[in-house]
Amino acid sequence: MDTPPKIIVLDDEAELRNMLQRFLGLHGFEVRVCADSKRLDRYLQREPFDLLVLDLMMEPEDGLSVCRRLRAEGQTLPILMLTAKGDPVDKVVGLETGADDYLAKPFLPRELVARVRALLRRQKIASGDPVLSAQTIRFGDFRLDLGKQRLCRGGEPFEIHSAQMQLLSALGASPNRPVSRDNLIARTRGREHDALDRSIDVQVLRLRQIIEDDPSKPRFIKTVWGVGYMLLADLDS
Incomplete structure (x- = not known):
């Protein structure tokens, strides 16, 4: 039986963290949540994850800084960035920083799940894990x-x-x-x-x-x- 994809959520709003954990969990994902980048770093050091849902507007380290730092450290897991801003310039900056996709708040939970699944499919294709060995x-x-x-x-x-x-x-x-x-x-x-x-x-x-x-x-x-x-x-x- 396949293990469920593991997702980690970094958001400093407790209400949104809890909502994301419940909703993604109901759709078959294993979810960890954290409120700051230090806790995120500890999670990433302890276990592998398949995707990071990252809020843009946080303190003291915002989402752009977290994203930039993770990429500089060689972290390759897909990153879906959330933001309350609707300015397309923010989207461009986020993607250039290393995010893989972008979703503006407020969003429909179903759209979040669709974006997550699309990123996981893309990652699976791009990973090129061998499917044959002696053929x-x-x-x-x-x-x-x-x-x-x-x-x-x-x-x-x-x-x-x-x-x-x-x-x-x-x-x-x-x-x-x-x-x-x-x-x-x-x-x-x-x-x-x-x-x-x-x-x-x-x-x-x-x-x-x-x-x-x-x-x-x-x-x-x-x-x-x-x-x-x-x-x-x-x-x-």
Whole structure:
């Protein structure tokens, strides 16, 4: 049985905190609430969460500051920012600071749940968690055995560099699903990497030059704008 998504709410208004905890709990989420950023930090250090609902207007540390600090610390969980302000400039600033979505008060509780579920779906897609381990996939004339880390073309072994095989296997383990750049870097080079590193784009280009008939119009390795890349492939029965 799947465990429910874990959500943490940071809001300095007790009434709203309690309402969010009750309503999100009724819709199947596991919810923790806190009134200040220090308590939030303690929660995040103790256990993983799937999403943060963050109020903008708080003291002494406001939502923008919290969001900016968490991103600077490498925290990647999705952030839904709440605010009583309707100024679109605030929305732009919030998103640029690192929030993933924005919801202005007052809001319909059903809209909050819809936004939360949409963010969780987006995160699941972008995470690119492997869905296959020891399966053979097909794309064009190529066959990739994920278990044996072996690539064939037209039935004959096709040798590629080990780094290219790692990248192809990372994409092939989640066929037909977008995989984020950060996830591809982590699965090919380990978790420690520069968040601004875009060398994976160069690696994808090199791989396209090997397996695509026309790298400028790729059939198999597709760019998913705003997310990363996706390998279009079929599974061997």
